Amino acid sequence: MARSRGRSQRCSPQDARNRRSHAIKFLEVAEIAAGEREQDPEYASVAVSLAVLAGIAAADAACCKALGERSRSQDHHDAEDFLRRVSGGEDAAKQLHQLLSLKDEAHYGFFDVDSAELRGALRRARALVTFAEGVLRR
16 A cells, blocks of 8 residues: 655755765765774664665655655655656665664664664665666766
C-alpha cells in the first residue's frame, strides 16, 4: 500500500544543487566517522546517522530537480513516494527506505550499530548521492 504524499515544499534547481552539496558533505563526514570506528565503536552510530542525513539530502536534491518539490512530511519515509515519481527512482526509493530503517537505532538506540549495518548505510547513501548527481545532470 502506498503512503500518502504528505506535505511538500516547492524547490528550485538551485535548491537541488544546495541539497546535493549537503548530501556530499554529510557522506564525507560519515566516511570519516566510520574510519574512527576502530578506536571507538560509538562512531559507527554517528556515521550511520550522517549517512541517513546524506540519503535524505540526496533524495531532496533529486526531487527538487526532477519534480520541483520535495517531501516536508514529519515522516521521512514519505520522501520515498516522491523518489518513485522521479524517472529511475524506484531503486533510489528502496535504498532510502532501507537507510531510514536504521535511523531510529542510530539516532536514539542504546546499542552500537554493527559493522554490516554501517557498511550498508554508507553503500546506500553513496547510491543515493550518485542517483541525485545523475538527476541533476539531466
